[in-house]
Amino acid sequence: MYSTTYHRPATVDEAVALFAKGSDAKYLAGGHTLLPVMKQRLAAPSDVIDIARIPTLIGIEASSETLTIKAATTYFDILSSADVKRTIPAIAHLTSVLGDPAVRYRGTIGGSVATNDPTADYPAAVLALNATVKTNRREIPADAFFQGLFTTALENDEIITAIAFPIPEKAGYAKMRNPASRFALTAVFVAKLKSGEIRVTATGASQDGVMRVPVIEQALAANWSAAALEGITISEEGLMADIHGTSDYRANLIKVMAQRAVAAAG
Template sequence: MYATNYARATSLADAAARIGAASDGKFLAGGQTLLATMKQRLAAPTDLVDVTRIPDLSGIKVTGDAVVIGAATRHYDVATSADVKAALPALASLAAGIGDPAVRHMGTIGGSVANNDPAADYPAAVLALGATIHTSKRKIAAADYFQGMFTTALEPDEIITAISFPIPAKAAYAKFPNPASRYALTGVFVAKMKDGSARVAVTGAGEGGVFRASALEQALSSNWSAAALAGASIPADGLLSDIHGTAEYRANLIVVMARRAVAAAG
């Protein structure tokens, strides 16, 4: 790991100012992606600005039609929240399956979404539910936020403050995890929205990161059941192929995980 300067921000303005003054600064939340890449010498920021102690960046609240989670909220807190389990159990279940206990007690939802790791779990929920990313500057719709592998619509000095998830009629997440890292080799989040429409987002499989599976959405919109996906297929074009699985393997996993998720959603 390269030498770097560390500072703990006391406010959003302080964090933005520190990043602006750094030649190559990065915001630090749980550090589950950033610190790993630094250890591998794939990233060498001159400055790390810790945003986890900024007031009001942590916490969970449920309104009439949405679950709002502060960006610095830990995975463990999402997984064990009685409010999330009652209003959006699929999200609590997703959080409970991230990494191991050490990761869940350190990693944050904002850090996961900000990094947009192609195998992260939260981006699938954000995109499938059509969530809104609240930042220090604006609100960004999920459809506009994810712009490719490790790429988002965030500006260099922009900080995620919270994520607002619409509460669906039904939802579930199923993933095939890498046995070592617990990252999603392929993960699928399915949601039946209150207007009857079906939304399906896939993580861990796309060359460009998380994406919507329109063919599966069409099948489920007319018949919300695992049986509706029995003859479905996903083309391998544009899917990842590596030592863990070929593009064809992941294409099959997408359908399998989607069927499991729909069955779990009920």
């Protein structure tokens, strides 16, 4: 790792001020993406600004319509939350298959969403549930937030403060994990919102990161069942191919994971 300067501000405003002072600063939450990248010398921030323990960024709130998870809430706390299990059990399940227990103690939902790794779990939930990404400046709808591989609508110094998930009528998540990294080889999140809208997303599949899957959304709108997806073919165009799987393997996984996710959603 190259040399860097570590800061632990007490407030979001202090964090933003420190960011402005650094020549090439980065925010640090759980650190389970940024630190490995720094260790490989693929990133060399002048300053790392630890926002993981800012009190206003931690906590979970549920109303009848919305589940709000603040950005620096760890996966462990999300997994332990009765509110999450009660309102959107699919998010509890997603969290239980994310990383491993040691990673879940450190990793945060805001970190995952801000990084937008193409194989990460949370972007699939945020996009499928049509969640709102709240920052220290504005509110960004999920459809406008994710902009391709490791790219989001966030400004460099902008901080996610919370993710607000509308509580859906039904939701389910199914994941084929890479057994070593525990990232998604391909995973699918299906949601039937209270408005009746059906949104389906896949992660770990597209070269552009998390994506919606219109062909599955249409089939489920006509008939919400795993069987309705039986005859569907997903195009392998634009899907990732690597040592873990070819693009047509991932295309098939999208269908199979979608069927499992629908079955899980009930």
